[in-house]
Amino acid sequence: MRLLTHNMLSSNIKGVTNGFPLRIEAEKVVEKTVEMNADFLKKMFEKIQWKAFIDASRAMGYTELPEEVDPTTLESDEFLSKFHHALLELHLEEGALVCPETGRRFPVNKGIPNMLLHEDEV
């Protein structure tokens, strides 16, 4: 699971009002290189919730991203490179995503999050 996906996931448990972001418990992180596309990164930048993204990247062991960003940050190639790496090249292989309100753990196995709810959570 990439951090792009993590930034798009929120807790779907019934009654939860503040289910984003899910806290990452990282047991195994792998890095897989993929080609960079600046246009794609710029589009994704607009959708990403930055605080959640930077916290998540730290949970995955990556500390190179700046705390504060604004649209001008995108002009830096160095930033784009780091953004690309954190967004698309870090994979949570094993671990869990934790609902910030209930503490319920959604397991991540082989890079795949399981967001299926139990009957009483729907």
Added chain:
Amino acid sequence: MPSRTAQIRLMSSHEEVYEPCDDSFALVDALLADCNNLLKHCPTLCMEIGCGSGYVITSLALMLGQEGLAVNYIATDINPLAIRVTRETMDAHGVDAELIITDIASGLEKRLAGSVDVIVVNPPYVPTPEDEVGVGGITASWAGGENGRSVIDRILPVADRLLSEKGWLYMVTLIANNPSEICLYMREKGYASRIVIQRSTEEESLHIIKFWRDLDIEGDNEKASADKSAPGRLMEYVLTQLPPFTFWRCSDRDNK
């Protein structure tokens, strides 16, 4: 020349996962027929709801992946085995997607709202008793309840929420699902629709429908809500969208 669709010989499989069949091939044929439009459309995010064996999402990724577009793919399935098979299928074809085990798009809807440019779905459309819906395993891939619409009717509002302004939805339906009713429902949400492929086999009469947002329709809907003759006008419109019935046999596929 690299294949533009998934190859059967490279597909992974499992007895509890739906194998590609006429409906899957029809959906991929619809995407292939629209491939030039899809490429010109420059989608950023494409999603499959109910990826099964991975045949459709893999084919979509192959079709769009060769032009240097940067596209991100997401696929969901309620069956964890299907997700595993999709991963294996994608790996075998050298393509990639973010895979999530979930019911339709649960967990993604809030953050992905208005962000997905292409959604493809081959839903469980077979009319079955209601108690077969939601049973799990491979049954989830076909059991559609009354008129085969139980899951389709849950997918449509989710798709509406996820689709971007320029978003396109491609969906497989059966005649039994009452496609004109589906198109009417979507029209009320501001979507135009077109049957892009109509295919009849011995068992099924498939309609692959494409939906897209149409500002003229959104304007009409606002006027229609004040106009008493609206239902008649809407039905008239829907009937003009259905071409005269055409029928040809499903082409042979090498699915050995």
